[in-house]
Structures are given as structure tokens and as C-alpha cells.
Amino acid sequence: MSPRFRKWLFLVSTLGLALLLFWAVVALPGFGNYPGPYGDLLNSVAVYERHVTNIVTAVNFDYRVLDTLGEEFILFAAATGVMLLLREQRAAPHYRLPASPRAVFARSDAARWMGLGFIGALMAFGIYIVLHAHLTPGGGFQGGAILGSTSLLVYLASKESVYRRVTPKFLAELAECAGAGGYVVIGIGALLAGGAFLQNVLPLGQTGNLASSGTIWLINFSIGVEVTGAFSILFLEFIKEVPEREDSA
Amino acid sequence: MRLLPYIVAAWLLLTGLYGIVTSRNLLHVIVCLSIVQSSTYVLLLSVGYRTGAIAPIFAEHPPGTPAVDPVVHALVLTDIVVGATVTALLFALAVQVFKRRGEVDPARLRPLRE
Numbered sequence: 080m081s082p083r084f085r086k087w088l089f090l091v092s093t094l095g096l097a098l099l100l101f102w103a104v105v106a107l108p109g110f111g112n113y114p115g116p117y118g119d120l121l122n123s124v125a126v127y128e129r130h131v132t133n134i135v136t137a138v139n140f141d142y143r144v145l146d147t148l149g150e151e152f153i154l155f156a157a158a159t160g161v162m163l164l165l166r167e168q169r170a171a172p173h174y175r176l177p178a179s180p181r182a183v184f185a186r187s188d189a190a191r192w193m194g195l196g197f198i199g200a201l202m203a204f205g206i207y208i209v210l211h212a213h214l215t216p217g218g219g220f221q222g223g224a225i226l227g228s229t230s231l232l233v234y235l236a237s238k239e240s241v242y243r244r245v246t247p248k249f250l251a252e253l254a255e256c257a258g259a260g261g262y263v264v265i266g267i268g269a270l271l272a273g274g275a276f277l278q279n280v281l282p283l284g285q286t287g288n289l290a291s292s293g294t295i296w297l298i299n300f301s302i303g304v305e306v307t308g309a310f311s312i313l314f315l316e317f318i319k320e321v322p323e324r325e326d327s328a
Numbered sequence: 329m330r331l332l333p334y335i336v337a338a339w340l341l342l343t344g345l346y347g348i349v350t351s352r353n354l355l356h357v358i359v360c361l362s363i364v365q366s367s368t369y370v371l372l373l374s375v376g377y378r379t380g381a382i383a384p385i386f387a388e389h390p391p392g393t394p395a396v397d398p399v400v401h402a403l404v405l406t407d408i409v410v411g412a413t414v415t416a417l418l419f420a421l422a423v424q425v426f427k428r429r430g431e432v433d434p435a436r437l438r439p440l441r442e
Contacts, residue, residue, distance in 0.1 A: 082350070082435065089349045093342055100338040109330035111379035118376060118397030122384055125398075126391040134384040134398035135405065143402060150406045157413035161420040168427055215387050220409050287387070306409075313416050320423060 258305025
């Protein structure tokens with residue numbers, strides 16, 4: 080199929096798709112008129128039922144907790160897949176490093192100071208986002224993404240070998256596995272305590288306190304650990320694809 | 329205004345598809361796929377939006393204050409996480425293709441022959 084023909088075929092069929100989409104959206108309730116009822120129901124009962132103030136977290140880690148388990152394992156499988164693919168390539172006999180490794184560019188003072196200066200603050204911010212998921216906006220996924228990316232600042236401010244020293248691969252892998260496994264262990268714990276799989280069996284505590292919301296907090300923490308590990312692994316593996324010459328640093 | 333966010337979502341979907349169809353580079357295909365996916369964020373959040381309502385977080389507002397739909401927010405969170413990791417996986421596959429075939433233009437990639 081020639082590119083020209085393909086483009087025309089695309090344009091014609093897209094016109095059809097666009098009309099279908101337009102037909103679909105005119106029948107939706109207009110923007111700003113959410114009709115309910117599920118969201119309104121959750122908004123009115125979740126605070127009392129689960130002692131959380133962030134309803135999105137309650138949905139993710141309690142009402143839809145089984146779906147989030149699946150989502151977590153998509154994340155786990157994708158990170159593992161990246162790791163396997165890239166490591167397999169590097170181990171292949173015909174593999175050779177790129178002919179000329181990228182020269183280490185001199186990090187400017189601005190990059191160095193901004194990078195190193197922000198590490199502590201970003202890390203504290205990430206931990207805060209993970210721990211307060213049930214109270215304020217945020218959660219394990221968001222906080223984990225921040226925490227996993229923090230070590231990149233070391234790479235930006237310094238060089239690859241320093242980055243590898245502060246991000247041990249073993250710890251990243253351990254965090255990913257412990258986080259993913261922890262979620263399932265919490266679910267089985269609920270079974271042993273006489274509830275259903277992943278049921279919120281722990282005492283719910285006082286609404287608004289850090290120690291409240293039962294298993295929601297625990298599952299969220301476990302997710303935070305896993306996402307931190309998964310993001311660290313992704314960055315470690317991809318950065319290995321752009322080797323730097325160590326001598327010129 | 330009543331339809332604008334939905335039309336933005338449809339626009340993102342169609343432009344992303346156009347990019348995928350006409351792309352000459354696998355990395356570009358992956359970025360276009362992310363654009364297609366971001367249309368789902370816009371669509372989901374628009375469906376759950378209510379004019380003048382607060383975010384579904386009752387830390388500073390008493391429960392019962394009109395709020396937007398928390399279910400679509402949870403879905404978008406799932407969507408973003410899955411999107412980010414699948415993008416990473418696709419990038420790894422693109423690196424694999426380039427190393428084995430020395431080529432990133434999908435039109436010039438021929439089927440594998442052993």
C-alpha cells in the first residue's frame with residue numbers, strides 16, 4: 080500500500096469516525112452536568128464508611144481494590160518486560176555497545192546546584208504524597224513516580240557512575256517485588272482475619288488522622304514502594320543504553 | 329461550550345491516529361499513541377465534571393459539598409499509570425528493533441525471516 084493511498088484511506092475513514100464520535104458526544108450530558116449517581120453516592124458515604132477524606136483513594140484502594148491489583152501487575156509486568164528485553168539484548172552475542180559512547184558533557188553549575196539542591200525536597204515531597212493518600216490529593220502511584228524519578232536528579236547533576244551508586248539495582252528490584260507482593264499479602268491477611276480477599280478488615284481509626292482508613296493506607300503504601308522500584312528500574316535500564324565515557328568526566 | 333471538552337478529546341484521538349498512520353519513525357509512533365491515550369483522560373474527566381463543584385476530597389469541606397465524580401478520577405489514574413509503563417515497554421521494543429534491524433521507519437521494516 081503506497082503511503083499516499085494509505086493517507087487517503089485514513090482521511091476518508093477518519094471522517095466517518097469523526098461523525099460517529101460527534102453523534103456519540105451530542106447525546107452525552109453536557110459538560111459540567113455530571114448526572115450521577117455512582118460518584119455522588121460514593122462522595123456521600125465514603126467518608127463515613129471508610130474514614131477517608133480523599134474519595135479517589137477510597138475508590139482505588141477499597142471499592143475497586145481488585146481492579147487496582149490488576150493495574151499494579153500491569154505496571155509490574157511492563158517494568159519486568161523492559162528489564163528482560165534490554166538485558167537480553169545486552170547479553171546477546173552479536174550485541175556491541177554503540178561505537179562511540181556519548182561524551183560526558185560538563186554539567187553546568189546551575190544544573191549541579193539545582194539538581195543536588197532539589198533532591199532532599201523532592202524526596203520529602205514524594206514521601207508526603209505517598210503517606211497522605213487517604214487525606215489529601217496524591218497516593219502511592221503519584222508519590223512513587225516522584226520518588227522513583229528523584230534519583231534522576233543525581234544523574235543530571237553528576238555522572239552515571241555516581242547515579243548507579245546511589246540507586247542500587249538490588250534495592251530497586253527488591254522494592255518492586257516487595258511492593259507488588261505486599262498488596263497480595265494484605266489481601267490474604269484479610270482472608271485469614273475472616274474477611275473476603277482484600278476486604279478492609281483493620282480498624283478504621285479517626286477520620287483525618289494519618290493512622291486511619293484501615294487497609295487503604297497499607298495497600299497505598301505498598302503501591303508507593305512498588306512504583307518507586309518500578310520507575311527506578313526503568314530509568315536504570317534505559318540509562319544503560321546511553322553509556323557515557325567515564326574518563327573524560 | 330457544552331461540547332467543547334468532548335470535541336477536544338475527539339480531536340486528540342484523531343490527530344494521534346493520523347500521526348500513527350503517517351509516521352516514519354517508531355519513536356514517533358509511540359508518542360502518537362500517548363496522544364491517543366491522553367484523549368481518554370480528557371473524555372473521562374469531562375464526563376465526571378460538574379460546574380462549580382469541588383474536587384472529591386473532603387479534607388477542608390464537609391461531606392455533602394457538591395463534588396465532581398471520583399470514579400472517573402480513579403479511572404484516569406489507572407489510565408495514566410498503565411499508559412506510562414506501556415510507553416516504557418514500547419520504547420524498549422523500539423530499541424530492540426533498531427538494534428536488530430538498524431531501522432526505525434515502520435514502512436521500511438520487512439517481516440522477520442530466519
